[in-house]
Amino acid sequence: MFSLLALMSGYVVVAGLGTRKTEEKLDVRIFTPSPADSLRLKKFDIEIKNRHHGYIDASIAESELIKMRNSGFHVALASAPKRNVTVPMVYKTVDDIKDDLAELQAKYPEIVSVEKIGESTAFNQPIWAIKVSDHARHREDEPSILFSGVHHAREPIGANICFKLIQSLCERYNKDDAITRWVDEIEIWFVPIVNPDGYKYVLENNLSFPWWRKNLRDNDGDGQFNPLVDGVDLNRNYGYNWEEGGDGKPGSWFYRGKVPFSENETRALMNLAIRENFVFGVSYHSYGESILFPWGNYRRPPELDLIVDIASEMAAHIRKESGRGRYSILPLNGRVGQSSIWMYGQLRVIDFIIEVGNEYFPAEESIPNILQENVNGAFYLLNRVLATGVRGHVFDSHSHKPLLAQVEVVEYSSEHVQPRRTDPVFGRFYRILNPGLYTVEISSAGYVTKIFNDVRVQKAKFVDLDVGLQQESRSLSNGTSK
Helix, strand or coil: CECCCHHHHHCCCCCCHCCCCCHHHHEEEEEECCHHHHHHHHHHCEEEEECCCCEEEEEEHHHHHHHHHHHHEEECCCCCCCCCCCCCCCCCHHHHHHHHHHHHHCCCCCCCCEEEEEEECCCCEEEEEECCCCCCCCCHHHHHHHECCCCCCCCHHHHHHHHHHHHHHHHHHHCCHHHHHHHHHCCEEECCCCCCCHHHHHCCCCCCCCCCCCCCCCCCCCCCCCCCCCCCHHHHHHCCHHCCCECCCCCCCEECCCCCCHHHHHHHHHHHHHHHCCCCCEEEEEECCEEEEEECCCCCCCCCHHHHHHHHHHHCCCCCCCCCCEEEEEECCCCCCCCHHHHHHHHHHHHEECCCCCCCCCCCHHHHHHHHHHHHHHHHHHHHHHCEEEEEEEEEECCEECCCCCEEEEEHHCCCCCCEEECCCCCEEEEEECEEEEEEEEECCCCCCEEEEEEEECCCCCCEEEEEEEEHHHHHHHHCCC
């Protein structure tokens, strides 16, 4: 399980690594920009090979590597650990996943649509998005949800979960009432592999812990992949508080990139999220058996109680591998450019990171149970999309054309979190809420704002608000004011 301190610092630190049976020695470069750093090295069990100005090359055990990073040292791996293990065949290649998705689309053409939403930064591999809905090839006036996996190359289980979810929805459609309703009434999106370059690199080179995390961007521009300096941590590259999190050094595992959304991969997710205006999102990572929510520091999230309620309910549907207990919930660091931080802060999508299992590559025998438990958690969230809140459409009261508008629940208004917006194609909006009384404010540039007081939201029901806004020019000509 992740420690709260580790999460709040923006680093992924896992307890218990020092007890691993296999303590291979790793070739590393340890950066020592000050004399004090050189003195601090004496606290660690390392074999120094060469000393240079500003860094040393050394050999170090995995457990010591983690200790050094926790102590604030910047350490880069110089080579992959050599292991006599193979990546389990259950983790399919990029090409295998593409073929499997094509097969599902051919088998279920009415409810499955596959779309290329971008290409990877280094090798222009396609980034695939899959929509499951009753009219999959058409954009419908429905709420949408996103499930994604493999932001980090060494965390492949997310692709398996996404594929299992797609498969479950397809195979049980028109057989299971709940699933049929979700597919009929929600546009359900998946991006199984956000980082195809990194994922392919890990699988083709048979690399497991603690090897590659980032994409394969050529940071030094030499035309060759160099693990000491190349790659961007995609989950530090999102553009909300980007400059405060991750690391500015290209050799770091947490390198955030030169600018927010510098990477094709994160831009592909950004464009899809803006276009589809998701209600919920889930990004699968490994490991820790925890649901991470936005956020536990920075400024208080206005919907914190609602977010924690949803995270807690979802966690209650996911049993741990041991069978003893359910997933825990923990706050993310709001000062890091992660996907969930950006999704919530910029788009007001209630988005979660789920840390799956007890290791980066869960053992093959553990995977069926892990997949089923996380499918159960996803099913809870799909049900919650249609459960409780406020929804409706915003349109021009004269022409009846849909409007791009802001829909603010005044009780949850905030200067540091953007309001929800309508879908520009249909003017549709969804706000997930707990039961209670709310004030809803609807505004659009050039139109007179409307405010609805005492909107009563009841459990397991949506309040429907179809709102026509009057243009300010028409309002003024009629003798009224905003």
